[in-house]
Amino acid sequence: MAKIKYIEHNGKEHVIEVQNGLTVMEGAIQNDIPGIDADCGGSMSCATCHVYVKEGWYDKLPKKEMGEDDMLDQAYEPNSKSRLSCQIMVSDDLDGLSVYMPEKQV
């Protein structure tokens, strides 16, 4: 279980306890957090669950697997702190993680 802070583009914060084994994307979708669309349902095919990981946390996350950066090329305004939230698996180590949502997903 990890407490994850989802921060909307307008600054509104949602702190959610997400079960281990779910992804950061699923934590958002199951709790109706606005700002993450996840059109493809987590198959790394759409780049609509794009988030910016808070400074300090980015390097602590498991590294991107092949293909994630290719998908991020197609995200809205990606930067060096960008991740697809469907590829971040939640574990106890992620307790306190903050992610920022982009202005929009498409």
Add this chain to the structure above:
Amino acid sequence: MIKTDVVIIGAGPTGLFCAHQLGIIGLKCEIVDNLNKIGGQCIELYPDKPIYDIPAVPECTGEELTNNLIEQIKPFNFNFHLNDRVQELSNKDDNWIVKTTSGKKFQTPNVVIAGGVGSFEPRKFPTKSAEKFDGTTVLYSVKDKTIFKDKSVAIFGGGDSALDWAIELSNSSKVSLIHRRDEFRGAPASVQKIKELSKKNIINLFTKYSIKDVKGSGTLEEMEIKSEEGESKTIKADYVLGFFGLIMQLGPIADWGLNLDKKTIPVNTENFETNKKGIFAIGDICTYPGKLKLILSGFHEGALAARGCFKYARPNEKYRFEFTTASNTIKDRLGVK
């Protein structure tokens, strides 16, 4: 005006199997899809990715699944209208008048929306200033490459479309290629070629840059790009091409007066009809308690929606349930003995 029993919007697996079911029960349909090929997400997003949960098919790719579905509906000779999008639905007596972007018109008692998560459209530049040049000098696909001859063209993206066009246009245009990172996802041979052309100064390569602004009064003159550190550069450009892949947009479906739940359409689970009579929704685009976004669920939904269509297409006939193994009528329709 094309008269038919059913118009299916979307040629993905769900739409294709629904067409099959319509053919089996003796109805005609026309299939519209805004992609230029049949197969929907299976073809556009993951043609090579194996799928493991199609009943009785232990493993197949999106492309194989699509090809098999096409094969399965061949006996019915249904028409496909590709590269076209249903724009407008209007009610006329007991029929729907369906209009597409290319100007085609259908008259039908039934519309089956099998639109996935909407239609695929090119992802556009995030910069507001790019909008006023959209379609003239800021483009997301190439229709006529001769317009770029002897011009300065700025190409954005790191995939095959961006690389292929950069290579191709570098023969007769001054090409700049801009990508947000050092790595490209295009074919290794193309990446190699780009690097060679860049070394010879035939292509100006800017990696770790993204678009900041496009400038020009009336016509496009130059564009500004920025690095993540905030450093800006200005490059001359008569044309800007963006290749950022496709996104899925609900598009005109949102304007048809259907109940919507976020980007999905609520339906009943008896025949997958929406709140509008004769309009059905199946596959990823529909929602109901317990909905699973699986291809096999889409097949089931298509089979039931097809029976729902029968009621409106043949109001004076009673639908009779038959098995393909036993029914001679169905065997005739399939052209088998």
